[in-house]
Amino acid sequence: MLNFAANLSLLFRELGFMDRFAAARRAGFAGVECLFPYAWEANELARTLQHNALHQVLFNAPPGDWAAGERGLAGLPGREPEFRAGIEQALVYAECLGCPRVHVMAGNVAPGAECGAIQDTLLENLRYAAHRFAAYGLTLLVEPLNTRDMPGYFLTQQSQAHALVASLAEPNVAVQMDFYHAQIMGGDVWTTFRAHQARIGHIQIAGVPDRHEPDTGELNYPWLFRQFEAAGYDGWIGCEYLPQAGTEQGLAWWDRLRAGERR
DSSP, rough: OOEEEEEETSTTSSOGGGGGHHHHHTTTTTTTEEEEOTTTTTHHHHHHHHHTEEEEEEEEEEOOOOOOOTOOOTTTTHHHHHHHHHHHHHHHHHHTTTEEEEOOOOOOOTTTTHHHHHHHHHHHHHHHHHHHHHTTTTTTOOOOOOTTSSBBOOOOOHHHHHHHHHHHHOOOEEEEEEHHHHHTTTOOHHHHHHHHGGGGGEEEEETTOOOOOOOSSOOOOHHHHHHHHTTOOSSSEOOOOOOSOOOOGTTTTHHHHHHHHHH
């Protein structure tokens, strides 16, 4: 049976953030993920997770100044002290929430930036973070993002991310494969997954091209779900999509899937 997690940064936004945990549990999700938990006290989040019998399966390390357009610090030369401070903050939250994996964002490429320097900085910072995470038994994830939604982001292709992970050769570093981003940036998503399954540590899903429910758009998720099971994928699948209307109104795909699993 596949494991699904509700992304609480995108789903159940009709509610305040702390109320979304109970809504996810009522909808039948066993896990949750979010972008950034840092606006809330870690202990309060941990109590809410426990109260609702939920697993926190993923969140992102601090990304820099998100409001100003920053999308991660790992590849930004000169920002190493801030990056390392963010890793320490992520460790505090991961330990308190019992979260086994953290996505570390590479960052945007500044106009005129030297890509070699970004690559070197990214490798050095990720290796540092991987060693810090290893001490806590955590997995570090990197994720390619599409250029339409995230113009200027350094990691855009699955092949690029897997080459980066291979270069690092750290046992606790893996790729987060978001099928929405991967489909936009080249498609052939199932072949890509099968080629790299051993180094894929987390999956996310959304309909393509509009990032709505996974029963909309061009990807055949019911078929993909069957392939994941047949391939023995035992990680989490994060539901990171934008509901077309209310979240609960758009959960027919989830109800069908759960009904099918019970047969």
